[in-house]
Amino acid sequence: MLDDLKRKAIADLWKRKLDQDSRKLPKSDRHRNLEPDSAEFICALAEGCHSKRLLEIGGSSGISTIALASAARQTGGSLTSLEIEPARQAESKNTISALGLQDWVNYRLGDAGKIIPELGEMDFVLIDCEKEDYIRFFDMLHLAPGAVVVADNIISHNLTDYISHVRKRGNVESITLPIGKGLEITRVSAVQ
Numbered sequence: 001m002l003d004d005l006k007r008k009a010i011a012d013l014w015k016r017k018l019d020q021d022s023r024k025l026p027k028s029d030r031h032r033n034l035e036p037d038s039a040e041f042i043c044a045l046a047e048g049c050h051s052k053r054l055l056e057i058g059g060s061s062g063i064s065t066i067a068l069a070s071a072a073r074q075t076g077g078s079l080t081s082l083e084i085e086p087a088r089q090a091e092s093k094n095t096i097s098a099l100g101l102q103d104w105v106n107y108r109l110g111d112a113g114k115i116i117p118e119l120g121e122m123d124f125v126l127i128d129c130e131k132e133d134y135i136r137f138f139d140m141l142h143l144a145p146g147a148v149v150v151a152d153n154i155i156s157h158n159l160t161d162y163i164s165h166v167r168k169r170g171n172v173e174s175i176t177l178p179i180g181k182g183l184e185i186t187r188v189s190a191v192q
Contacts, residue, residue, distance in 0.1 A: 001074075002043050006066050009095055010036050013063050031088060033063040034128055034152055038180030042126060042150055043067035045185070049148055051124035052077030057112045057137055058129030059083040062092035068126065069101040079105050080119060082112045116140045121147075128152040134162045146190040155182025 002010070017031045034042070046054060046068055052075050059065045059081040072079045083089040089109050096102050108115050112129060116137060121144040127134055134151055141149065151162060154176050166186045167174045174186040 001047065002040060002067065002070055006070055006099060007036075007040075009099060010039055010063050010066055013061055013095070017061075031061040031091075032058070032128075033060045034067070034126075035180035036063070038152060038183060039063050039067040041177075041179050041183070043071050045148065045150070046071035046124045047074045049124060049146075050075050051148070053120070053122045053144070054079040054124045054126075055082070055119065055122045055141075056080075056126040056128065057082050057116070058127070059089065059092050059107075060085075060128075061088045062095045064126055064128060065092050065096055065105060066099065066101070068124075069096060069099075069104045071124075072104040073101060077104070077123070080108060081105055082108050082110070082115055084109070084111060112137055113140070123147050125149045126152065131157050131159060131162075134159065135165045138162070138166060143188045145188065147188045149186045149188075151184040151186070153181045154184045157181075159184070 013033055014036050017033050054068050054072050054077055056064050056068055065081050068079045086109060089107060096105055121142045123144050125141055127137055163184055166172060171189040172186050174184060177183045177185060
């Protein structure tokens with residue numbers, strides 16, 4: 001679970017993101033972070049599932065990274081954080097280091113479409129990147145039996161195509177939760 005220090009770091013990052021949004025900065029100059037309530041939830045979910053091999057696709061400046069690295073610390077696991085924007089990832093690294101979570105995070109900078117095929121099986125994945133990539137990245141994942149995939153922005157961006165796509169698979173259970181901007185929680189069957 002997140003402690004007060006990590007919640008404060010998340011609140012500070014969220015406040016900056018809201019300020020960037022209010023100033024209508026170009027999309028490329030804005031942080032694109034997970035909402036604090038969603039971060040709290042994914043931390044508890046990953047920890048409760050005892051996930052050891054965690055992946056985030058789109059770490060931005062670090063809210064989800066804090067949550068998932070905290071979970072990895074508790075489970076004795078590790079988080080692979082993918083981000084395509086160097087400045088956002090640099091800020092995330094600084095924040096994670098200041099919180100003492102750097103030993104639980106492996107940062108990868110670049111196009112997730114090129115990195116995901118190189119990765120092994122994952123127990124827990126957060127997809128929070130360009131919305132048109134959700135289905136493609138989901139299909140590229142190597143998921144362990146019982147793995148959980150969480151996709152953000154499901155309600156805010158009306159991602160019905162993604163929902164339909166993951167629910168068509170025969171070996172998953174999936175539900176949309178109205179947390180933050182909407183999370184689709186998909187669990188792969190433990191029996192493959």
